[in-house]
Amino acid sequence: MAEPMHEVALTVNGVPRGAAVPARRLLSDFLRHDLGLTGTHVGCEHGVCGACTVLLDGEPVRSCLLFAVTVDGAEVTTVEGCRSADGGLGPVQQAFQDCHGLQCGFCTPGFITTVTAYLRENPDPDQEQARDAIGGNLCRCTGYQNIVASVLRAAQLQRGGAG
Amino acid sequence: MTTKLFGEPIPRREDPRLVAGAGRYLDDIDEPGQLAAAFVRSPHAHASIVDIDVTGALEVDGLVAVYTYEDLAGPLAQPLPLLIPHPSLRAARTPYPLAKDRVRHVGEAVAMVVATDRYLAEDAAQRIRVTYQPLPPVVGLDAASKAGHLVHEDVPDNVSAHLVQEVGDAAAAIAAAPHRLHLELHIERSASMPMEGRGVHARWDETDRSLRVYSSTQTSTSLRFALAAKLDLPVDRVEVVTPDVGGGFGVKIVHPWPEEVLVPWAAIRLRRPVKWAEDRREHFISSAHERGQQHSVDVGFDDDGRLLGLSVKFLHDNGAYTPYGIIVPQVTSTQLPGPYRLGAYRVEFHSLYTNTVQVTPYRGAGRPHGVFVMERTMDAIAAALGLDRTVVRERNFIQPEQMPYDQGLIFQDGRPLVYDSGDYPAALRLAKKLVGWDEFTAVREQARAQGRRVGIGIACYVEGTGVGPYEGAYVRVETTGKVVVATGLTTQGQGHETVFAQIAADQLGVPVENVNVVTGDTRRFAFAVGTFASRAAVMSGNAVAAAAGKVRAKALRIAGEALEVDPADLSIVDGVVSVKGTPQAAIPLASVAVLANPLRYAFDEQAKQATQFAVGGGIHRPPVAEDDEPGLAATGYYSPVRSTFANGVHAAVVETDPETAEIRILRYCVVHDCGRLINPRIVQGQVHGGVAQGVGGALYERIVYDEHGQLLNASYMDFLIPYASEVPAIEIDHLQTPSPLNPLGIKGAGEAGVIPGAAVLAAAIEDAEGIPVHRMPICPSELWELRNADHR
Numbered sequence: 001m002a003e004p005m006h007e008v009a010l011t012v013n014g015v016p017r018g019a020a021v022p023a024r025r026l027l028s029d030f031l032r033h034d035l036g037l038t039g040t041h042v043g044c045e046h047g048v049c050g051a052c053t054v055l056l057d058g059e060p061v062r063s064c065l066l067f068a069v070t071v072d073g074a075e076v077t078t079v080e081g082c083r084s085a086d087g088g089l090g091p092v093q094q095a096f097q098d099c100h101g102l103q104c105g106f107c108t109p110g111f112i113t114t115v116t117a118y119l120r121e122n123p124d125p126d127q128e129q130a131r132d133a134i135g136g137n138l139c140r141c142t143g144y145q146n147i148v149a150s151v152l153r154a155a156q157l158q159r160g161g162a163g
Numbered sequence: 164m165t166t167k168l169f170g171e172p173i174p175r176r177e178d179p180r181l182v183a184g185a186g187r188y189l190d191d192i193d194e195p196g197q198l199a200a201a202f203v204r205s206p207h208a209h210a211s212i213v214d215i216d217v218t219g220a221l222e223v224d225g226l227v228a229v230y231t232y233e234d235l236a237g238p239l240a241q242p243l244p245l246l247i248p249h250p251s252l253r254a255a256r257t258p259y260p261l262a263k264d265r266v267r268h269v270g271e272a273v274a275m276v277v278a279t280d281r282y283l284a285e286d287a288a289q290r291i292r293v294t295y296q297p298l299p300p301v302v303g304l305d306a307a308s309k310a311g312h313l314v315h316e317d318v319p320d321n322v323s324a325h326l327v328q329e330v331g332d333a334a335a336a337i338a339a340a341p342h343r344l345h346l347e348l349h350i351e352r353s354a355s356m357p358m359e360g361r362g363v364h365a366r367w368d369e370t371d372r373s374l375r376v377y378s379s380t381q382t383s384t385s386l387r388f389a390l391a392a393k394l395d396l397p398v399d400r401v402e403v404v405t406p407d408v409g410g411g412f413g414v415k416i417v418h419p420w421p422e423e424v425l426v427p428w429a430a431i432r433l434r435r436p437v438k439w440a441e442d443r444r445e446h447f448i449s450s451a452h453e454r455g456q457q458h459s460v461d462v463g464f465d466d467d468g469r470l471l472g473l474s475v476k477f478l479h480d481n482g483a484y485t486p487y488g489i490i491v492p493q494v495t496s497t498q499l500p501g502p503y504r505l506g507a508y509r510v511e512f513h514s515l516y517t518n519t520v521q522v523t524p525y526r527g528a529g530r531p532h533g534v535f536v537m538e539r540t541m542d543a544i545a546a547a548l549g550l551d552r553t554v555v556r557e558r559n560f561i562q563p564e565q566m567p568y569d570q571g572l573i574f575q576d577g578r579p580l581v582y583d584s585g586d587y588p589a590a591l592r593l594a595k596k597l598v599g600w601d602e603f604t605a606v607r608e609q610a611r612a613q614g615r616r617v618g619i620g621i622a623c624y625v626e627g628t629g630v631g632p633y634e635g636a637y638v639r640v641e642t643t644g645k646v647v648v649a650t651g652l653t654t655q656g657q658g659h660e661t662v663f664a665q666i667a668a669d670q671l672g673v674p675v676e677n678v679n680v681v682t683g684d685t686r687r688f689a690f691a692v693g694t695f696a697s698r699a700a701v702m703s704g705n706a707v708a709a710a711a712g713k714v715r716a717k718a719l720r721i722a723g724e725a726l727e728v729d730p731a732d733l734s735i736v737d738g739v740v741s742v743k744g745t746p747q748a749a750i751p752l753a754s755v756a757v758l759a760n761p762l763r764y765a766f767d768e769q770a771k772q773a774t775q776f777a778v779g780g781g782i783h784r785p786p787v788a789e790d791d792e793p794g795l796a797a798t799g800y801y802s803p804v805r806s807t808f809a810n811g812v813h814a815a816v817v818e819t820d821p822e823t824a825e826i827r828i829l830r831y832c833v834v835h836d837c838g839r840l841i842n843p844r845i846v847q848g849q850v851h852g853g854v855a856q857g858v859g860g861a862l863y864e865r866i867v868y869d870e871h872g873q874l875l876n877a878s879y880m881d882f883l884i885p886y887a888s889e890v891p892a893i894e895i896d897h898l899q900t901p902s903p904l905n906p907l908g909i910k911g912a913g914e915a916g917v918i919p920g921a922a923v924l925a926a927a928i929e930d931a932e933g934i935p936v937h938r939m940p941i942c943p944s945e946l947w948e949l950r951n952a953d954h955r
Binding site: 002003022024025033036037038039040041042043044045046048049051078079080082089093094096097098100102103104105106107108109112131132134135136137138139140141142143144145146147148 | 174175177178179181182183184185186187188190191193224282356357358359407408409410412442443655656657658844845847848851852853854855856878879880884886887888890892893916
C-alpha cells in the first residue's frame with residue numbers, strides 16, 4: 001500500500017530545491033518537513049489564519065491549501081527569503097521588530113510574506129490601507145495595533161527613510 | 164549603573180530570531196527516525212466503549228503501533244492528576260490518558276496510533292473501528308443542574324464543587340436596603356485559541372536511560388515532575404524543554420495532557436523519537452475551554468447608590484473533567500468586588516459537569532465574568548437612581564488612603580485577598596478625560612438628531628497578579644563578561660528574554676546585549692511554578708533581581724580584594740568594576756569572573772590568572788571560603804506573602820446600526836495601572852492583545868455546542884477570532900502605583916486588557932440602544948432580537 005511518489009522541483013528563496021513526495025503532501029508540510037524551512041507556520045490547516053502564507057511566483061498564497069505537486073517548477077518565497085540582500089533583516093522584518101509587531105511570533109511569518117507582497121504593489125499606504133493589507137491574517141497576541149504600525153514603518157524603510 | 168534599562172521601551176531581543184523564521188516551535192523539531200502520533204477521538208459526547216477493532220489499521224504501510232487503554236499499566240493506567248485540589252471540590256474527576264470504558268466529550272482520546280509520518284498515522288487512525296453505545300449527553304448548565312442525566316455515574320447531582328464565601332450578613336443588608344435590584348447575567352463559553360496548538364516531542368536515550376521531552380507548555384518544571392511520576396522514572400532522568408511557544412493564554416498551563424504522557428511513553432517503548440503536533444480541530448475538541456457561567460445577582464443600595472449588600476449565586480460549567488480544580492469560579496467569586504467597598508457580600512457557586520471539553524483558565528481566568536457582573540450591577544444601580552454611572556462608581560470606590568484593603572475573602576492562592584495599593588479614583592478620572600465622558604451627552608444627542616445611535620460605557624476592574632508560591636533565577640557572569648540568566652517559568656510571547664535581561668543588566672552594570680536569558684528549560688533551572696495569572700514579571704523579575712543582586716555583591720567583594728579597596732567604593736559601569744571617582748583603578752567583570760573560580764588547570768589563557776600559583780592570598784584559608792561557592796554566580800528566589808493587585812478602567816464608544824444592528828466600536832480607551840513598568844512597549848503590547856481578545860469575547864467568539872454535545876464551530880471558519888478589521892484603535896494611558904510587596908514595585912500586566920471587555924462593551928451597547936444587555940457575547944442578530952423583545 002506504499003504511496004506513489006512524485007518528484008517536485010522548485011525554486012525556494014532563489015535556491016533550486018526538490019524532493020520526492022506523495023501527491024497529497026501539502027506545500028506547507030513540504031516546505032517545513034521535506035525542505036526544513038520551518039519558518040512557515042501552520043495555524044489552522046484550513047486557510048483562515050494566514051500563518052502559512054508564502055509567495056508563489058510573487059503572489060501570497062496559503063501553503064496549507066496547496067499540494068506540493070501542484071507548484072512543481074514555481075518560485076516560492078518564504079519568510080526565510082524576506083531577508084535583505086546582505087543577509088540582515090529585510091525591511092519588513094526590521095519594521096516588525098522596530099514597532100513591536102509581534103509577540104509569540106507564530107503568525108509573524110505569514111504577516112511578513114503578506115506585507116512584503118503588498119508593499120511591492122503599494123509602496124506608500126496610509127493607516128487604513130495598512131490595516132486592510134493585513135486583513136486576511138489572524139494574530140492572537142498583538143491586537144494588530146503594532147502590526148499596522150509595522151506595515152507603515154516597512155514602507156518607510158523600503159523607501160529608504162530611516163525616520 | 165550603566166544606562167538605566169528598567170523602564171526603557173527597548174526593542175525585544177527575541178525578535179531578530181522570530182521575524183527571520185528562525186524561531187524553533189514544537190512542530191519544527193524533526194530528527195532522523197522520528198515517528199508521528201495521531202489520536203482516535205470520540206465522535207460522541209457520552210458513550211460506553213463496546214469494542215475497539217484495530218485490524219483495518221494494520222494494513223497501513225508505515226504503521227508502527229496502536230495503543231488503547233488496555234495497553235496502559237501502573238501509574239499511567241490511573242486518571243491524570245488533579246492539579247489543584249481544593250476542599251470544596253467534593254467530586255473531582257480527571258480523565259484517563261486513553262478512555263477507559265466510557266467517553267465523556269466529543270474529542271476524548273480513545274486510541275493512539277504511531278506511524279512513520281503524520282499522514283500515515285491519520286490513515287491508520289481512520290481505519291480503527293470503535294463501537295460505542297451512546298448514552299444521554301448533558302449539555303449546558305440547565306441540563307447539568309437538572310441532573311436528569313449524569314456525566315459521571317457516581318456524581319448524582321453533576322456537581323463537582325460548591326463554595327460559599329460571605330463577609331457580613333448580605334441577606335440582611337439587602338433586605339434592609341432602601342433600594343434593591345435583581346439581575347441575571349450570563350457569559351458564554353469561549354476558548355484561549357493560541358495560534359499554535361499543543362504539541363509534544365519525546366526522545367528516549369536507551370544508553371543513558373534518560374528522557375528529553377519538548378512541550379508547548381506553560382510549565383516545564385511541573386510537567387517534568389508529573390512525567391517522572393506517570394512514567395515511573397527518576398526525576399533526574401527526565402528533562403523538559405519548552406521551545407518557542409506560539410501563544411498560550413492559559414490553555415497550555417494544563418498538564419500533563421493525555422498526549423503529553425502518551426508520546427513520551429511511546430518513545431520509551433519504541434526507542435525512537437515520537438512527535439505529536441495538535442491540529443486545529445483537535446485543539447477545539449480536546450484541549451480546554453472557558454468563560455461559560457450564569458450569574459444571579461441581588462443587590463441592596465442606598466439613595467446615593469452606595470452598596471449595602473451584594474449576593475451573587477452562579478453556576479460554572481466545568482465540562483467533563485476538573486484537572487485544574489475550581490480556579491476559574493473561585494477567581495470570579497473573589498475578583499468580582501473589584502475596586503469597591505461592598506458592604507456585606509455573599510457569593511456562592513456550583514461547578515457542574517457537562518459532556519463537553521473541560522474548562523480551565525483562559526486569559527482573565529474568571530475575572531471577565533466577575534467584572535461583567537459587578538459593572539453591569541453598577542450600571543443598573545445608576546439607571547435605577549438616575550445617576551451618572553461614574554458617580555455611582557466614585558461613591559463606592561476604595562480610597563487610596565484605605566490601602567492596604569482587606570476584602571475579607573480568601574483568594575485563589577489560599578491567602579487573604581488584600582489589595583496592596585492602587586488609586587482607583589485617579590484611574591477613573593483619567594479614563595473619563597481620555598474618552599471625553601463629560602462631553603458625551605452632547606455627542607450622543609447630536610448623533611441621535613442625525614438618526615445615529617452611539618453609546619458610551621465604562622468598566623473598572625482589580626486584578627490579582629503575581630500569585631505565589633515562588634519563582635527562582637540563576638545568574639552567572641561568564642569569563643567572557645557575558646551574563647547568563649535562567650529562570651524556570653516559560654514564555655509564550657511576553658518578551659521575557661528582554662525584560663529579564665533589562666533587570667539583570669541594570670543590577671550588574673552590563674550592556675543588555677551581554678545578557679542571555681533562558682526560560683522554561685529544566686536543564687537550566689529546575690524549580691519553578693509556571694506562567695499564568697499575570698505572574699511572570701512579578702515573580703521571575705524579582706527573582707532575577709535577587710540573584711543578580713547577589714552576583715553584584717560578590718563581584719564587588721572580589722574586585723575589592725583585587726584592587727585592595729572597600730567594595731562600597733566600587734561601581735560597575737559597562738561591564739567594568741572601578742573605583743568611584745578613580746576610573747583608572749578598574750577590573751573588567753570578566754576578570755572578576757575568572758578570579759571567582761579558583762583553578763588548578765589553565766584550560767585557556769584567561770584561566771591562568773586563577774590557577775593556584777598565579778593567585779596570591781593567604782595559604783591558611785581555603786581557596787573557596789566556607790560560606791562561598793566557586794563562580795561569579797548566584798541563585799535567587801522570590802516568594803511573596805500574597806498577590807499584588809493591579810487595576811484599570813476601560814471606556815468604549817460604540818455605534819449600532821438602527822436597521823442592521825451592526826455593532827461598531829468607535830473608540831476604545833484604557834487606563835492601566837500595573838505598578839512600575841519594566842518595558843512600557845511590552846506592557847502596551849500586552850494591553851493591546853488583551854483588548855483584542857476582550858473585543859472578540861464581547862462581540863464575536865463563542866463555543867457553540869448542540870444538544871447532542873457536538874461542537875458546531877470547531878474551526879476558524881466558524882469560531883470568529885477578530886481580524887485587524889474588527890479591532891479598533893486602542894488609546895492607552897498609564898498610572899504607575901508601585902506595589903509595596905516586592906522590591907521592584909511591579910504588578911502583573913498580562914491579562915489586564917481582556918478583563919473588562921465584555922462589561923464595557925455591554926454598557927456602551929446598552930447606552931446606545933436603551934435596552935438592558937445582560938448576556939455576552941452579543942452579535943447583530945442577538946441585538947436585533949433584543950430590540951424586538953423590547954418592543955413587544
